[in-house]
Amino acid sequence: MKNKKLILILAAVLVVVVAAVFLLNTQRAAKPSTFKLGILLPYTGTFAAVAKTQQQGVLLAVEQRNAEGGLNMPWGKVKIEYEDMDDEANINTGVRRFRYLRDQGAHAVVGQTWAAVSLAINELCIRDPYPYFPVNVAPLDSYRKGKMGDCTYAAGYTPWTVGYMAGKAAITDLGKKRIFYLGRSDSWGWDIRDGLAAAAKKYGGEIIGQLEVAQGTSDFTTVLEQVRAAKPDVFISAQFGGDAISLLKQCYDMGLNKEMTIFNSFLTNVVAQGLPLEARENIYGMHFFYYDLTGFEDAETVKLAAEYSKAFMDKWGTPPDAYATIAYIAVQQLFDAVEKAGSFDQADIRRAIEQNPEFMSVKGPAYWREDHQAVYEYAGFLVRGKGRNEAKHEFDFFEVVSVQGGEEVYPNLKDLGF
Template sequence: MNHLLKVAPLAIAAAVALAACGKKEEAPAKAEAAKAPAAAPAEVIKIGHVAPLTGGIAHLGKDNENGARLAVDEINAASGLEVGGKKYKLELLAEDDKADPKEGTLAAQKLVDAGVVAVVGHLNSGTSIPASKIYADANVVQVSPSATNPKLTEQGFKTTFRVVANDNQQGAVLANYAATEMKAKTIAIIDDRTAYGQGLADVVEKVAKEKGLKVVAREFATDKTTDFNAILTKIRAAKPDVVMYGGMDATAGPLAKQMKQLGIKSKLLAGDGVCSPEFIKLAGDAADILTCSMAGEAVEKLAKGEEFKAKYKAKFGTDVQIYSPYSYDAVYVIAEAIKRAGKVDKAAIVAAMPATNYTGVTGQIQFDEKGDIKNGAISMFRVKDGKLEYISTSR
C-alpha cells in the first residue's frame, strides 16, 4: 500500500508532462488552421424559369426546364460566369405556372421577389404575355423559348425577347403549305381558345383565304377538351381536305384518334404545340395523319443538334420534346448579355440584350427592335412510321 502511494504521484506527474507535450505539438497545427482563411461562398446570379410542370402539358414544361438546367449546369461546371473580373455561379429558380395566366403572373412576381435578373419563359403565350408586364416593371429580362403569339413583343417592353419565330410567320407557312404542297381546296379550323391556339388559327384562316382555300368550318374547344366528337361530326359533313388544329399535343392526340374513329379522311395540320413525340404516343395509329410546324430550325439539321440531343438524353434519360434546345440557348444568350453588361445589374443587362449576336444549338440569334428573333425559321414535319420526319424549312 505504501509503495503504491509513493508511485502514484510520480505517475500523475508523468501523465501531466505527456499531456503538456501533446498540447505543445497540437498548438502549431491549430495555429495553421486559424491562419487558413475559410472558403468564401461563391457569389450567385439567379435566373428564373417558368413553364407548366403539372397538368396536361407538363412534359413540355419539363422539357423546357431541362434545356435551361443543362445550360446552367454546363456554365457552372466550366467555372461559372466571369463578370467584371469576378466569378459567379448561376442558380436556376424553376416555377410552375400550370399553363394558367393567373398562375403565370404569380410565378413571375415570386421570381422578381426572389431577385432574379432574367427569366427563361414562359412556355405558353397565354402566360408569357401577362407575365411580361411584371418583368418589365421590375426591369427583369424575359426570354421566351416557345411563346409564339405576336402580341408578346408588340407591347413595347424593352425587357421582352423570344428566340423562336412568331405566329404571323408560322401561320402563314402552315396555310401556304396546305395550299401549295397538300393541294388543299377546303380547310376546317379548330382551336383551343388560348392566346396561342386561337392566335395561330386566326392567322391560318386569314392566309388560307388569301390563298384561295375555302374555310368550311371554324370550331372552338378548350385547352382541356379531349372529346371532339360533336365538333368532328359537324366537320365530317363538310368533307374538308385538311383539318387545322390550333392547340397543344395533349388535346391533339385524342383529336386525331377521334378523326380516325369517325372515318374522317382529312389530313391534320397543326403548329409547334402539337409537333412532338408525345402527340405520336397519344394519337397511336392515327398519328400519321399529322403534318406540323416548328417555329425554328429543325435541330437535327443544325451543326450542334445531334450533340445536344445526345447530351440531353445522357443527363435526363429521355428524348427532347420540342423546345428544350431553345431554352438551352436562351440561358446562354442571357449569360452573354450579363458578361457584356460588365456587372450584375438589371438595367445594364437589359441594355446589353439588343446587341445579342450568339450562335447556339438552334442557329444564329439576333433580335430586332421589338425583341423578336431576326430571320426566324419555320420547319415542317410529317409523322411517318411513328416518328417525326423533317420536310423543309422556310424563312
C-alpha cells in the same frame, strides 16, 4: 474638453468604418461571385408535362455553362446558381413567386408555359424593367409596341406565326388548297386562325370551313362529322398537348386520315408519343425543333442540332422536344447577353442585345427583332408522322419534309405599331 475630442474622434472613426463597409458591399454587389437564375414553371396543373421538358432545357443550359467555368465576366468566371419554383399555371401564384425570386436576389427569371401567367409577369416588367425571358408561345398582342418590358425577350414566337407557317406549308409544300380549320376559343386559336388566313390569301388557299372549341374538349365527334361533310383537302387544327392527342386519335378512329390530309399546326414529341403508331402515320404539322435533321441542307445547323440532341439525350434519356428547345435557347441567349454586357444590370443586358441582335442557335441562324421576338431562319419544320412500318426505334417520331422561316412568317412590325 477631452471627452468632446474623444467623441469627435470616435465619430470620425465610425464614419470611416461605415463608408468602408458600404464601399466594400457596393464593390461586391457590382462584382457578384454567382449569377442567380430564377426558374418559374407550372410543374403542377394542366401544363405539367410540357413544363418538365422546359425545365430540362433550362437545366442543361445551366450545366453546360457551369462546366465551362460559368459566365465569363470582366472580374472573372462566375458560377450560375438557380432557384426552381412552381407557378401552378395560376396567375396570382405566378406573380407572387416571380416577385419572391426577384426580391430574393435572382438576377433574371426564365419560365412560363401558360401565356396568361407570362403576360401578367411581363406587366410587372413594363413598370419595373427586369431581365425576364419567357419560354412559351405568347399571344400576338403581347408584341405590340409598348406591350413588352424593356428587358423581356421571348425565344418562342406567336401563334400567328404558327398559323402562317401551317397554311403556307400545306399549300406550297403539300399542294392542299381547300382548308378546314378547327381553332380554340382563345388567343391561341384566334391568332393561329389569323396567320392561317394571311398565308391562304397570299398563296391561293381557301378556308372552306372553320369551327372552334374550348381548351380541354375531349369529344370531337360532332366537329369531325362537319369536317368530313365539307370534304377539304387538308384539316388543320390548333389543338395542343392532350387535346391534340384526343383529336388526332378520333380522326384516325373515324377514318378521316383516308379522306383528307390531317395537319396539326404545332406538333410536339409529347403528342407523337401519345398516339398509337397507326394514328401517327402520315400526320403532318409544324415542329419548332426536331432532333433528327439528317439530310437537312444546312450542315452547321445539323451539327449543332445533333450535338445538342446528344447532350440532352445523355442527360435526360429522351430527345429534346419543342418547348425544351425554346427554353434552352432562351437561357443560352440570356447568358450570352450577360457576358456581352459585362454586367448583370437590365439596361446593360438590353443594350448588349440591341447592339448584337444576331445569334446562332441549335436550330439555325436567328436575330432579335425590335419587338423583342426571336426571328429564326428555320422557324418551323414541316414534319410527317412515321407509322409502324417506318419507325426504327421508340423515338423515331417524324420525318422532316421542309422548313418555313425568316421575316415573312412573322407579323409585320408596322402592324404591331413599330
